Amino acid sequence: MIEVRWHGRGGQGSFTVARLLGLAASVYDGKYAQAFPSFGPERRGAPVLGFTRIDDDKITDRSELAVCDYVVILDETLWGADVKAGLKDNSIVLINTKNPERYQAELSQRVVGLDATQMALDYLGIPITNTAMLAALVATTGVVEIESCKSAIEDSMNAKIAGKNIALFDYVVKEVASRE
Numbered sequence: 416m417i418e419v420r421w422h423g424r425g426g427q428g429s430f431t432v433a434r435l436l437g438l439a440a441s442v443y444d445g446k447y448a449q450a451f452p453s454f455g456p457e458r459r460g461a462p463v464l465g466f467t468r469i470d471d472d473k474i475t476d477r478s479e480l481a482v483c484d485y486v487v488i489l490d491e492t493l494w495g496a497d498v499k500a501g502l503k504d505n506s507i508v509l510i511n512t513k514n515p516e517r518y519q520a521e522l523s524q525r526v527v528g529l530d531a532t533q534m535a536l537d538y539l540g541i542p543i544t545n546t547a548m549l550a551a552l553v554a555t556t557g558v559v560e561i562e563s564c565k566s567a568i569e570d571s572m573n574a575k576i577a578g579k580n581i582a583l584f585d586y587v588v589k590e591v592a593s594r595e
Contacts, residue, residue, distance in 0.1 A: 416468055416469070416470040416472075416474065417468070417469045417470070417484050417485070417558055418466070418467070418468050418469075418480045418482070418483040418484050418485075419433070419436065419466065419467040419468075419469075419480075419483060419484065419485045419486075419487065419552070419558070420464060420465075420466055420480050420483045420485070420486050420487070420501070421433050421464065421465035421466070421467070421487050421489065421548075422462070422464060422486065422487070422488045422489065422490070422493045422497070422498055423462075423463055423464075423465070423488075423489035423490055423493070423545070424460050424461060424462060424463065424489070424490050424493070425460055425461045425462075425463050426460065427463075427489045427490060427543060427544060427545060428489070428543055428544075428545030428546075429452070429463050429464065429465040429489060429545065430450070430451075430452035430463070430465045431465075431545055431571075432465060432487075432489075432545035432546070432548065432549050433450040433451070433452070433465030433466055433467045434450040434465075434467075434571070435545075435546075435549060435564065435567045435568060435571060436448070436450065436467045436469070436549060436552070436558070436559065436564070436567075437449060437450030437467050437468075437469070438450075438567040438570070438571065439559045439560070439563035439564045439566070439567040440467075440469040440558075440559045440563070442563075442566075442567070442570075443559075443560065443562070443563030443566050443567065444559050444560055444563050446469050446470060446471055446559075447469070447470050447471070447472060447473050447474050448467065448468060448469050448470075448474070449466070449467065449468040449474050449477070450465070450466065450467045450468075451465070451466050451477075452464065452465050452466075453465075453466065453479055462493055462497075464479075466479060466480050468480070469558065469559070480501065481501050482501045482502075482503055483501055483502070483503070483506065484503060484505075484506055484507070485506065485507050485508075485509065485552060485556060485558070486498060486502065486506065486507075486508045486509070487509045487510075487548050487549075487551075487552055488508070488509065488510040488511060488548075489511055489531070489544045489545060489548055490511060490544075491510055491511055491512040491518075494510070494518065499521070499522065502522070502524050503524075504523070504524070505524070506524045506525075507524065507525045507526075507527060507555060507556060508522060508524055508525070508526045508527070509526075509527045509528075509529075509548060509551050509552055509555065510526060510527070510528050511528075511529065511530070511531040511532060511544050511547075511548060512528040512529075512530070513528075513530045514528070515527065515528025515529075527551060527555050527591070529547070529551055529587065529590065529591065531544035531547035531548050531551070531587070532544055534547045534583060534586065534587060534590075535547050535583060537583075538579055538580075538582055538583035538586065539579050539580065539583060546568065546580040546583050546584050546587075547583055547584070547587045549564060549584065550564070550583070550584040550585075550586075550587035550588045550591070551587055551591050553588065554587065554588045554591035554592050554595070555591055555595070561588055564584065565581050565584060565585075568580050568581055568584060569581065
């Protein structure tokens with residue numbers, strides 16, 4: 416089973432991206448998936464979590480993820496003990512930042528960083544980084560097929576927004592792949 420934890424702030428699309436990954440895996444890649452949020456009565460801007468599980472077999476565990484394969488951080492101001500908790504030795508941490516070296520110095524796990532905020536501003540006109548970070552995750556890990564994610568985006572968003580998000584997704588995939 417592959418388990419992904421998404422850290423963001425209310426309004427950044429943490430649960431939306433967890434759901435997009437689950438949709439890509441289950442509908443388009445033929446796997447089993449779960450996607451669910453964890454938040455209380457928070458308001459826009461408060462820290463929130465999203466979770467995605469993907470497996471070839473039916474998933475019966477419905478608990479929050481204690482240990483995960485991948486951690487995706489949509490807002491680097493969330494960096495702290497909660498983000499670093501529950502990492503496996505071979506986990507990969509993906510973070511929206513201009514300075515990934517700062518975070519790599521604190522972890523033995525691999526850190527992949529990109530300025531998803533600027534990329535989102537360039538393509539979407541707003542600093543919503545979830546699609547960019549999904550692209551970084553997929554390009555880095557191959558957890559689902561690239562085309563599956565694009566289909567999930569197309570199916571989940573209205574056409575005007577979907578087109579911009581797919582363009583952003585494609586750009587980030589190429590950018591991250593060029594670094595690998």
